[in-house]
Amino acid sequence: MGLDQTALNEAALARIEPGAPVAIIDIGSNSVRLVAYSGISRAPTPLYNEKVLCGLGRNVLSTGRLNEEAVRRALQALARFRVLCEAMHVGQVFVLATAAARDAENGPAFLEAAAAACGHPIELLSGRREAELSAYGVISGFHAPDGVVGDLGGGSLELVDVRGSAIGSGVTMPLGGLALQDLSGGSLKKARKIAAEALKKAGPQLDTLKGRTFYAVGGTWRALARLHQAARDYRLHVMHGYSIEPNDELSFLQVVEQSDAATLAAVESVSEARRPLLAYGAVVLEEVIRSGRPREIAISATGVREGLLFEKLDDAARARDPLLLAAAELNRLRCRSPGHGPELQAWTDAFMASLSTPETADERRLRHAACLLADVGWRTHPDYRGEQSLNVIAHASFVGIDHPGRAYLAVAVFFRHEGVAPEKASPLLRQLAGPRLFEQARLLGAVLRVAFPVSVAMEGILPRTPLAMRDGVIVLTLPQDLKDLASDRLSNRLRGLGRLLGVEARIEIAA
Structure with a gap:
């Protein structure tokens, strides 16, 4: 007699706290992503994760507008995400938009169309708000964090100090991969100069980093960490909590900047759309290390999305391990x-x-x-x-x-x-x-x-x-x-x- 799968499923569910999933749609400058979680909890379990690299932030700083093809791809992805959320019986959907929609003159029109496509209102994050949520994401994902959070997106870099559960003031700069590529005209030498000058103005966010941890948030930096693992033959392929010694990272970043991305070990694990941004992400991280002199770089898989979930918890839930x-x-x-x-x-x-x-x-x-x-x-x-x-x-x-x-x-x-x-x-x-x-x-x-x-x-x-x-x-x-x-x-x-x-x-x- 065969096992009753329905009974098995019900028995498993009886052991966990039931509840409708919650989803976050993140409309970023480089990617549009859907992540569905088991619920709003101190340790949310991702149920589904899908991203589309639309490149909304490409050339926004030079043209002032979101690219029409990128907009089309983003709206198509958002319509798909709406159907996926319905299929998963998601109870709550939160939609966030960041630098590209914030900076483009046609951003408001895009956000109106995007809300219609995904079926939910959209929160347009300010740079300060984005930094705050990134900091909450690191607090939610690390035990007693102490350092500076750096969230590198396609359009911007947010820096904010964290000490345990306390968050300092945040700063945002147009140093995202797409933005830096645009501002530099495709010149890494110029990109380095732009990054160095911008980071000199970061103030306390980097002044306090010396001897502490730099928490690297964002897809480009996670991709660089994945390549770093391959280059060092590191076999525990888990991104979150992966720690890198700054001097080792500097030598690796220089290799990335001087090489054709296609020649890097394990580059096939990085999407083709992201590969051109690796060198720009490397330039920014190198300048952060040189300016801030951190004790270590810790890769974070938790950021704005997890920060939003953490923010919605009460104090007692936040304090849990x-x-x-x-x-x-x-x-x-x-x-x-x-x-x-x-x-x-x-x-x-x-x-x-x-x-x-x-x-x-x-x-x-x-x-x-x-x-x-x-x-x-x-x-x-x-x-x-x-x-x-x-x-x-x-x-x-x-x-x-x-x-x-x-x-x-x-x-x-x-x-x-x-x-x-x-x-x-x-x-x-x-x-x-x-x-x-x-x-x-x-x-x-x-x-x-x-x-x-x-x-x-x-x-x-x-x-x-x-x-x-x-x-x-x-x-x-x-x-x-x-x-x-x-x-x-x-x-x-x-x-x-x-x-x-x-x-x-x-x-x-x-x-």
Whole structure:
């Protein structure tokens, strides 16, 4: 008898908070994009993402008008997006327009036609408003951000300072790829001079960047980061949170500026319409690095659209941790007993508190996420559970986490299945995690290897079977009614944890 797919779908939906999707249509100077999300939440899940490179901002600064062919393509895309939103039963649609529609003399006429095509009113963002939403996007996507957000579109560059949840004043400049190409007459030498002069006037937005993070937002900079990964043979192809050292980036950007884009490694991953703008994006980023001297460049996949969703949350929702929320959702969808994840958090909290080496707050946060994700691979064939769990976690659409954190989560759950021998781990993920996080992942993996034979991933057992270091010995205590859980397999797992910490380990039966 076949499985009832409707019943399966309903069972899955019963584990997540129901609600109508929400969509944002972003009418930019280079692209017109639709992104539909699962809802307005602290960790929204993208359901559908489509863009059309229309080039609305091409030659706007020199002609003062939106190109007729670009307008036609944009209106055609907006009409399609209206139908797609209807097909997805989207509950709310927000439509934003940026620099090209703001600067062109025929912008008002275009916006009227665009509203008719997509069936929704359009908010025309000022430069200051665009900077604010970009900053909110970075706040929504990074854990405790501290630096300057730079959102490079086709028509403009917005810069704004962020410190935690606080946003400074923003500035906008006509340094988008299409605008710079137009202003420079296609000369990179002239484009560099224009960018350098404009950034000198940026004021506090760059003055405060020294030694902090520059958060790079926008499709052209994400495309450059993708090419940077290919050039460095970097195998974790996740854009969000990808971090680049400024001196390395400067040398790479110079290669981009001096090369034919068609010769760059992995350039086929960049649309042909965007390739001519790569060099202009490289020029602007190079000048930002030289002027601001940041500690690192962090690539952000969250920007204006996610900033708009974040803005609509109340203060309590904004304060929640997006990584832990996303991990909790995967736990509800994929794990055998969702309540087991929070019990694992508390169980490992008690064990870690009994050790002499304290965790940092960030390490505790990552451990809590790993506990929620520890059982996501249970449906996979036993021979592949470690590998599949690693792939799911390393490539998940998480925000609020950098690449070392991703590596920790993936490796910790991998070790839970495969054992904690360091040579079993991916060399790339080991390198990404760094020595301390890698050893923390081994420790958690060893602890999880004890937890699952005790609890079989079910709720209600771990709270009754504490694990702790007592007088230099790791002790797992079983109550009388669970004493038969003791076995050679469990003892071996416990001794493996002891060997990792260089101590003895034993099972005790409570009196």
